[in-house]
Every structure is written in structure tokens, then in C-alpha cells.
Amino acid sequence: MSALPLLGGLSAEEFLADYWQKRPLLIRQAIPGFMGLMDADELAGLACEDSALSRLVIEKTGPEGSHWQLRQGPFGARDFRKLPDSHWSLLVQEVNHFLPEAWDLLLRFGFIPFARLEDLMVSYAAPQGSVGAHFDSYDVFLLQGQGRREWRISAQTDLALVEDAPLKLLKNFQAEQSWVLEPGDMLYLPPRIAHHGIAQDACMTYSIGFRAPSRAELLGGFLDYLHEQLQPEGLYSDPDLPLQAHPAELSSFTLDKSRAMLDALRWDEAMFEDFLGRFLTEPRPHVVFDPPEIALGLAAFSKILKQAGSIELALPSRLLYRGQGFFMNGEATEISPADAASFSSLANQRRLELPARLNRESIGILHAWHRAGFIVLSD
Incomplete structure (x- = not known):
């Protein structure tokens, strides 16, 4: 210590x-x-x-x-x-x-x-x-x-x-x-x-x-995430509807049928990790990113990347990771095992020295981040 x-x-x-x-x-x-x-x-x-x-x-x-x-x-x-x-x-x-x-x-x-x-x-x-x-x-x-x-x-x-x-x-x-x-x-x-x-x-x-998100913030964010990710389908149906003596009564039959629709929804640990990474890096509504004035194509970006001294996170950017899953400003992406260490360095130090050996898929991810204004290239 x-x-x-x-x-x-x-x-x-x-x-x-x-x-x-x-x-x-x-x-x-x-x-x-x-x-x-x-x-x-x-x-x-x-x-x-x-x-x-x-x-x-x-x-x-x-x-x-x-x-x-x-x-x-x-x-x-x-x-x-x-x-x-x-x-x-x-x-x-x-x-x-x-x-x-x-x-x-x-x-x-x-x-x-x-x-x-x-x-x-x-x-x-x-x-x-x-x-x-x-x-x-x-x-x-x-x-x-x-x-x-x-x-x-x-x-x-x-x-x-x-x-x-x-x-x-x-x-x-x-x-x-x-x-x-x-x-x-x-x-x-x-x-x-x-x-x-x-x-x-x-x-x-x-x-x-x-940051100390409240339980209500986490719950609200997770419910929004589940609604978007699960996209549940199906309509309420009751072909076995029994005769009800009082039409205005909310019956146990209706409650059980509705509860069963929600009980069918399931999520796993991977979904929760995906939610939390997105949630903790999601920019506040007022945050603005500045994309480059000239939107480079992938080939031009790859060429400039080889000449750059380093990659840096844009000042408002947030990048977290878990394993090979990386979360940049509320978006999730998987990085190949060969390049995970380089991207982890970018997340931890907010800077990645170049040249680093990156495969074509990883360069494509950096290209998309650059076009969005999430990262900048340093001479």
C-alpha cells in the first residue's frame, strides 16, 4: 500500500x-x-x-x-x-x-x-x-x-x-x-x-x-431500458373467461392473467450490465459534442490514424468497460479480445498512445466515435 x-x-x-x-x-x-x-x-x-x-x-x-x-x-x-x-x-x-x-x-x-x-x-x-x-x-x-x-x-x-x-x-x-x-x-x-x-x-x-444515483433514478432508467430492449409483444387474451356476477369488479381472474403477462418478462445479468454501462455514461441532455468539420471516410480516417500521435476522449465523453464490453456516452459496443487492452487504456487514461496495433473492426469503431465527436486525434 x-x-x-x-x-x-x-x-x-x-x-x-x-x-x-x-x-x-x-x-x-x-x-x-x-x-x-x-x-x-x-x-x-x-x-x-x-x-x-x-x-x-x-x-x-x-x-x-x-x-x-x-x-x-x-x-x-x-x-x-x-x-x-x-x-x-x-x-x-x-x-x-x-x-x-x-x-x-x-x-x-x-x-x-x-x-x-x-x-x-x-x-x-x-x-x-x-x-x-x-x-x-x-x-x-x-x-x-x-x-x-x-x-x-x-x-x-x-x-x-x-x-x-x-x-x-x-x-x-x-x-x-x-x-x-x-x-x-x-x-x-x-x-x-x-x-x-x-x-x-x-x-x-x-x-x-x-455521482450517487437515487434508487428511483436506477429503477426508472432500468424500466425504460427493459421496455426498449425486450419490446414485449402479444395482447391480453382470455378465451377461458368465466362468467362474472358483478361487471365492475376487478376479478382475481383478470389480475392473474395480467400478472402472468408481466411474469413472462425476463432479463439476465448480461442485460443488467449493458443497462448500467449505458446508464452511467449517458450524457446529460444539455451536453453537446463537436463532430469534426470534415467528416472523413473510413479509408482517410485509417490513414490519418496511422500518422496521429494519440487518441484522446473528447472532454465531455465518458467511457467505461466490463470485459470486452465498452460503453461510450450511452452506447454499447464489443471490442475484439486483441484490442480490448488498448481500449481499456483509452478508458482509464482518457488517452491512447499510437501507433497501436488495431484491427479493422476496431478502427471502424474509432471512426464512428470520431465522426460523432466522442474522440479527437492528436498530432
């Missing part, structure tokens, strides 16, 4: 056993001297993009306490010129969809499966900026970039929320611990730990969040 500086000298095994989804962990200088991947102006520019998910949170304080405002992006330059000198925060989600360096940072957290990874959210806060006391339903690493932010946390069980607030704010937050994080410091929080971050000066925080 090798110690990881990112985890304060803990090994990945020790972190998973003692902290993951169990208790918070403060790590001083997880990434020594880390000042971030972008500055405030660059983050504001990203928040002006139509395809970016951005929010402005403004706190107005008064004798009766805080009043919160939430504004959704995209924003314009005028929105930022009108902001006060303090008590506001700008948050942009899925920065890894726009910034290659964001994936370099996320790959440091590869001791957590990519199937659980959500995104990198970056926030800028003016002095005293905050989003209020709240809790998340997922794990998060809070990595401090420029500036300083105080984090107050609590393992309280009272998670009642403020009524009629634009944000999910805790009504009765009682801090139990607090720290001021400086550039390079990091705080890990498991789900449902109450926390309140307050900027001590203008600062930026990098939040590495992990």
Missing part, C-alpha cells in the same frame, strides 16, 4: 476503509502550492457560455438575518459589473467539459471508480462569499485554489431546510469543527455532512463531486 500525498500520506486502501462515506478528512497541502486551473475572469467567461451550467449566489445581510438570491446563467459581462464588493459566489459545473487541465486533476482521483465520478465544479467567491449552510447527498473533495476559505462542518442529524429559500439551506446549522483552507489544502466530506464555506478573501474552490 503506497502512501498518496493527495490523501495526506494515507494509502488509497486506508482512505477507502477508514474515511470514504464514513467521516471527513482534512488534508493540508494535498497538492502543494496549488493555485488553480483558471482565474476569476476565465471562470466568468465560461459562465457566459450557453453550454455551461452556472449560478450566481448573492447574500444580502440585514437586521433580520440573511436574504439569498439565486441567478442562473448564462451571464453577460453586465451581470458581473453590477455585483457588490462582497457576499457573492459564482459557481460553474462540469468545468472538465471545457478545460483539458480539469481532467488532469480528476485523474488524480482515480482511486475512486470513474463510474462514480460526477464532475469538477469551480467556484469563485468575493470576500465573505458563500452559498450558505447546506449538505450534499454525495461525496465531495473541496480543493482550495487561490485565496482562503473557512469551512465549518457538522455531523448533525437535524437536516431541516429553510422554507421558501431559493437554495437548500439548513435551518438549524450548528458548527462542530472549522478550518481555514489555503491554496493546496483539501477537505473530504462524505454524504450528508452539513457544511458552510465562507470566503476569507477573494478565493476559488475546486469541488470534485461523485
Whole structure:
């Protein structure tokens, strides 16, 4: 078990056993001297993009306490010129969809499966900026970039929320611990730990969040998948219909007949694996891929592939695998055993160095992914 500086000298095994989804962990200088991947102006520019998910949170304080405002992006330059000198925060989600360096940072957290990874959210806060006391339903690493932010946390069980607030704010937050994080410091929080971050000066925080689908999401997704994959046929029939004394009564005969139609539906482990791979890589509705301006034919693509230095996943792409089954952005495909290791490397590192010996079928799969904008070729 090798110690990881990112985890304060803990090994990945020790972190998973003692902290993951169990208790918070403060790590001083997880990434020594880390000042971030972008500055405030660059983050504001990203928040002006139509395809970016951005929010402005403004706190107005008064004798009766805080009043919160939430504004959704995209924003314009005028929105930022009108902001006060303090008590506001700008948050942009899925920065890894726009910034290659964001994936370099996320790959440091590869001791957590990519199937659980959500995104990198970056926030800028003016002095005293905050989003209020709240809790998340997922794990998060809070990595401090420029500036300083105080984090107050609590393992309280009272998670009642403020009524009629634009944000999910805790009504009765009682801090139990607090720290001021400086550039390079990091705080890990498991789900449902109450926390309140307050900027001590203008600062930026990098939040590495992990997906936690609800049981309802999984169930809904699986039922949709079964409906599409099984495509059940047949009509309700009852040639043995008995005489019913009361026509409006829902009889046991009708219930049994209907239940038998559903009981005939079957799925196996392979179908569930196929569903989960598709489900966990399915892009959100707002995600857009950029196909190449010139759609190359297979022959031209094969020729350029031999000259390319590497293949990289497009920034919004998700690629998972199980055995020889690969799942790219909600689509499933089988890779030949000879090329499975190369495609696994592409999934794990988000990059495949070339030349790699790939058969014609695999080149065809890469060609289709390239035309869809799922992968890019590097010189």
C-alpha cells in the first residue's frame, strides 16, 4: 500500500476503509502550492457560455438575518459589473467539459471508480462569499485554489431546510469543527455532512463531486431500458373467461392473467450490465459534442490514424468497460479480445498512445466515435 500525498500520506486502501462515506478528512497541502486551473475572469467567461451550467449566489445581510438570491446563467459581462464588493459566489459545473487541465486533476482521483465520478465544479467567491449552510447527498473533495476559505462542518442529524429559500439551506446549522483552507489544502466530506464555506478573501474552490444515483433514478432508467430492449409483444387474451356476477369488479381472474403477462418478462445479468454501462455514461441532455468539420471516410480516417500521435476522449465523453464490453456516452459496443487492452487504456487514461496495433473492426469503431465527436486525434 503506497502512501498518496493527495490523501495526506494515507494509502488509497486506508482512505477507502477508514474515511470514504464514513467521516471527513482534512488534508493540508494535498497538492502543494496549488493555485488553480483558471482565474476569476476565465471562470466568468465560461459562465457566459450557453453550454455551461452556472449560478450566481448573492447574500444580502440585514437586521433580520440573511436574504439569498439565486441567478442562473448564462451571464453577460453586465451581470458581473453590477455585483457588490462582497457576499457573492459564482459557481460553474462540469468545468472538465471545457478545460483539458480539469481532467488532469480528476485523474488524480482515480482511486475512486470513474463510474462514480460526477464532475469538477469551480467556484469563485468575493470576500465573505458563500452559498450558505447546506449538505450534499454525495461525496465531495473541496480543493482550495487561490485565496482562503473557512469551512465549518457538522455531523448533525437535524437536516431541516429553510422554507421558501431559493437554495437548500439548513435551518438549524450548528458548527462542530472549522478550518481555514489555503491554496493546496483539501477537505473530504462524505454524504450528508452539513457544511458552510465562507470566503476569507477573494478565493476559488475546486469541488470534485461523485455521482450517487437515487434508487428511483436506477429503477426508472432500468424500466425504460427493459421496455426498449425486450419490446414485449402479444395482447391480453382470455378465451377461458368465466362468467362474472358483478361487471365492475376487478376479478382475481383478470389480475392473474395480467400478472402472468408481466411474469413472462425476463432479463439476465448480461442485460443488467449493458443497462448500467449505458446508464452511467449517458450524457446529460444539455451536453453537446463537436463532430469534426470534415467528416472523413473510413479509408482517410485509417490513414490519418496511422500518422496521429494519440487518441484522446473528447472532454465531455465518458467511457467505461466490463470485459470486452465498452460503453461510450450511452452506447454499447464489443471490442475484439486483441484490442480490448488498448481500449481499456483509452478508458482509464482518457488517452491512447499510437501507433497501436488495431484491427479493422476496431478502427471502424474509432471512426464512428470520431465522426460523432466522442474522440479527437492528436498530432
